[in-house]
Amino acid sequence: MQRATMDLWVGLFVLAGIGALLFLALKVGNMGTYSSADGYTLVGNFENIGGLKVRAPVKSAGVVVGRVTDIQLNTKTFDAAVTMNIDTRYQFPKDTFASILTSGLLGEQYIGLAAGGDDALLKNGDKIMKTNSALVLEEMIGRFLFDKASENKDEKNGKDDKD
Amino acid sequence: MASEILVEVKDLNFSYGERPLLRGINMTMHRGKVIAIMGGSGSGKTTLLRLIGGAIVPTSGHVKVAGKIVHKLKRDELFQLRRKMSMLFQFGALFTDLSVFDNVAFQIREHTDLPESMIRDLVLMKLQAVGLRGAHDLMPAQLSGGMARRVALARSIALDPLLIMYDEPFTGLDPISLTVIGNLIRRLTDALGMTSIVVTHDVQESLKIVDYVYFISDGVIAAHGTPDEVRESVAPFVHQFVHGEEDGPVTFHYPAKAYASDLKLETGLA
Amino acid sequence: MPRRIAIGIRGIGHRVIDSTWRLGYASRFFLLILLKSGTSLRRFGLVIRELYFTGVLSLIIIIVSGLFVGMVLGLQGYETLQRFGAESAVGTMVALSLVRELGPVVAALLFASRAGSAITAEIGLMKATEQLAAMEMMAVDPIARVVAPRFWAGVISMPFLAAMFSVVGVFGGYLVAVVLIGVDDGSFWSQMQNAVDFRYDIVNGIIKTCVFGVAVTAVAVFEGYDASPTAEGVSGATTRTVVTSSLVILGLDFVLTSFMFRGMS
Numbered sequence: 181m182q183r184a185t186m187d188l189w190v191g192l193f194v195l196a197g198i199g200a201l202l203f204l205a206l207k208v209g210n211m212g213t214y215s216s217a218d219g220y221t222l223v224g225n226f227e228n229i230g231g232l233k234v235r236a237p238v239k240s241a242g243v244v245v246g247r248v249t250d251i252q253l254n255t256k257t258f259d260a261a262v263t264m265n266i267d268t269r270y271q272f273p274k275d276t277f278a279s280i281l282t283s284g285l286l287g288e289q290y291i292g293l294a295a296g297g298d299d300a301l302l303k304n305g306d307k308i309m310k311t312n313s314a315l316v317l318e319e320m321i322g323r324f325l326f327d328k329a330s331e332n333k334d335e336k337n338g339k340d341d342k343d
Numbered sequence: 344m345a346s347e348i349l350v351e352v353k354d355l356n357f358s359y360g361e362r363p364l365l366r367g368i369n370m371t372m373h374r375g376k377v378i379a380i381m382g383g384s385g386s387g388k389t390t391l392l393r394l395i396g397g398a399i400v401p402t403s404g405h406v407k408v409a410g411k412i413v414h415k416l417k418r419d420e421l422f423q424l425r426r427k428m429s430m431l432f433q434f435g436a437l438f439t440d441l442s443v444f445d446n447v448a449f450q451i452r453e454h455t456d457l458p459e460s461m462i463r464d465l466v467l468m469k470l471q472a473v474g475l476r477g478a479h480d481l482m483p484a485q486l487s488g489g490m491a492r493r494v495a496l497a498r499s500i501a502l503d504p505l506l507i508m509y510d511e512p513f514t515g516l517d518p519i520s521l522t523v524i525g526n527l528i529r530r531l532t533d534a535l536g537m538t539s540i541v542v543t544h545d546v547q548e549s550l551k552i553v554d555y556v557y558f559i560s561d562g563v564i565a566a567h568g569t570p571d572e573v574r575e576s577v578a579p580f581v582h583q584f585v586h587g588e589e590d591g592p593v594t595f596h597y598p599a600k601a602y603a604s605d606l607k608l609e610t611g612l613a
Numbered sequence: 614m615p616r617r618i619a620i621g622i623r624g625i626g627h628r629v630i631d632s633t634w635r636l637g638y639a640s641r642f643f644l645l646i647l648l649k650s651g652t653s654l655r656r657f658g659l660v661i662r663e664l665y666f667t668g669v670l671s672l673i674i675i676i677v678s679g680l681f682v683g684m685v686l687g688l689q690g691y692e693t694l695q696r697f698g699a700e701s702a703v704g705t706m707v708a709l710s711l712v713r714e715l716g717p718v719v720a721a722l723l724f725a726s727r728a729g730s731a732i733t734a735e736i737g738l739m740k741a742t743e744q745l746a747a748m749e750m751m752a753v754d755p756i757a758r759v760v761a762p763r764f765w766a767g768v769i770s771m772p773f774l775a776a777m778f779s780v781v782g783v784f785g786g787y788l789v790a791v792v793l794i795g796v797d798d799g800s801f802w803s804q805m806q807n808a809v810d811f812r813y814d815i816v817n818g819i820i821k822t823c824v825f826g827v828a829v830t831a832v833a834v835f836e837g838y839d840a841s842p843t844a845e846g847v848s849g850a851t852t853r854t855v856v857t858s859s860l861v862i863l864g865l866d867f868v869l870t871s872f873m874f875r876g877m878s
Binding site: 190196 | 664665772779780811
Binding site: 398426439453454 | 738739742743744746747749750752753758
């Protein structure tokens with residue numbers, strides 16, 4: 181095996197390997213679609229974050245505009261402080277609603293931003309004032325049962341009144 | 344005319360675990376001489392070579408090469424010393440992935456910064472000395488046993504060493520190759536002024552070319568002398584060895600019970 | 614009877630002590646390789662030559678296996694996912710399985726069988742034919758000249774081979790799912806890109822690969838150097854390389870996975 185041919189093959193091998201790695205990074209993974217370098221930070225407080233996890237997407241109108249970077253418990257107010265990194269291309273007005281939504285029926289949870297009509301925009305480090313917590317299944321069931329029970333009671337009272 | 348002592352072995356003892364292999368070995372080898380170390384298989388000849396080369400450490404006693412005690416040398420000094428020593432292994436031990444040329448050039452390339460043109464000249468000269476200059480492009484797999492050993496010899500003299508040790512150089516060779524190797528050993532030793540230690544049990548070939556012989560039996564030096572002294576020796580072991588006798592101090596029968604009792608004849612049981 | 618038990622227990626103790634001693638010896642050997650890697654750096658041609666024999670020559674088996682594994686993943690994935698109406702997620706499934714687990718692990722196992730055993734056999738044979746001893750007598754350190762370049766070649770080629778395995782696997786899955794079965798082309802890739810995170814999945818996969826590369830090559834090189842200089846010695850060493858490497862890979866995979874993917878719950 182001549183030295184020159186061997187070098188050629190090894191060079192091709194290394195190039196192919198690097199190509200494979202790049203392909204994996206850009207085409208298979210999501211590195212090409214989002215980079216956290218040019219983004220700004222927003223914070224939101226939620227009563228209950230449900231199953232929200234760090235690195236969950238932040239979407240507006242279904243388009244991914246950022247990622248959740250940190251979730252902490254605020255020990256003074258005892259609600260969850262969620263920090264998000266938003267792409268600088270997207271600016272939101274100050275009265276934006278941040279809600280915790282679920283993708284699909286049982287999918288992963290994400291933050292949905294619904295823009296308001298305010299002229300002033302949220303800046304880096306600003307807090308989103310209007311938040312909707314996640315829907316917790318047990319609470320919903322509890323509320324449903326409670327509503328059902330009070331409905332029945334009203335009916336019964338109504339019947340009693342009629343008599 | 345006393346020539347300089349190159350290798351001195353003094354009160355050397357070596358044990359493998361608890362088994363003593365060599366006991367109280369004393370040898371002196373002078374520059375420019377071919378010395379043979381003979382003995383039966385497993386008598387410790389190869390171990391002796393490895394002790395001289397510093398591959399293993401003696402249990403007691405020492406080996407001095409060019410005035411330096413081998414096993415006391417530090418790593419770098421040992422490597423320096425090894426550049427002046429060469430060893431020819433039993434079947435050549437050529438590097439199978441390198442050509443004949445690259446094998447001979449190996450040491451030169453590793454230890455010197457000589458330009459390729461000079462290396463080419465040197466390698467071809469060494470190959471010419473052993474008669475294989477035309478084979479420089481072949482791979483070791485394409486060589487016969489005798490040719491491989493000659494290439495290994497060329498490789499050993501690449502850096503003009505002071506001392507070459509040959510581990511059974513005559514084993515398994517045809518009569519022509521035997522003579523060739525024997526003559527090469529003698530010629531190169533004289534031409535390069537170096538010392539050759541030949542470990543062998545080929546009596547006829549070696550007695551033709553060596554200056555001095557040491558006999559090792561049972562871990563000690565049974566006899567030593569010039570080839571003529573050895574041929575005329577009456578010491579039982581030497582006599583048996585040199586004349587190739589079937590029975591003597593080295594018995595024909597491996598130790599066993601009495602023959603009759605093994606065949607169960609005496610007790611009458613069939 | 615108790616005597617036999619005593620002998621049996623003594624045998625176990627003997628073997629445990631032997632293995633521990635061998636492990637210590639192997640670790641010291643590993644350190645020696647690292648210390649003597651200077652020659653590999655200065656004479657990089659040696660490493661390149663070994664890269665050819667370990668990396669380039671392993672390409673065929675890696676690519677063919679990767680293709681088949683990817684295709685099987687596509688088939689099995691589709692078959693299971695379509696029960697939940699989630700066939701469009703087959704891209705995600707194939708990619709995640711490959712990048713996180715199958716790429717690093719299977720590529721490492723194949724590498725151990727092909728390149729690892731070749732390295733062991735080569736070094737073992739050099740030991741058996743006294744080439745290593747000859748080198749030492751010529752004041753050339755066999756660890757620096759023979760062992761270290763092969764070690765670094767193995768460590769360098771493993772990540773590339775595993776990456777190629779994963780890529781070819783994804784294409785295999787694509788072939789089966791999109792071309793053969795008819796899953797939507799766009800959703801195959803977009804769902805995959807959404808689900809596979811660069812830092813989390815791909816980088817972790819690469820880290821695993823590097824760890825496996827070091828482990829497999831270290832085992833291969835050690836078994837070769839430590840082999841008995843006989844025909845049976847070399848063949849035994851080659852077998853041990855494949856077996857030990859495989860066990861080490863699977864064990865390390867568990868350890869690494871539990872560290873890396875803990876945050877999933």
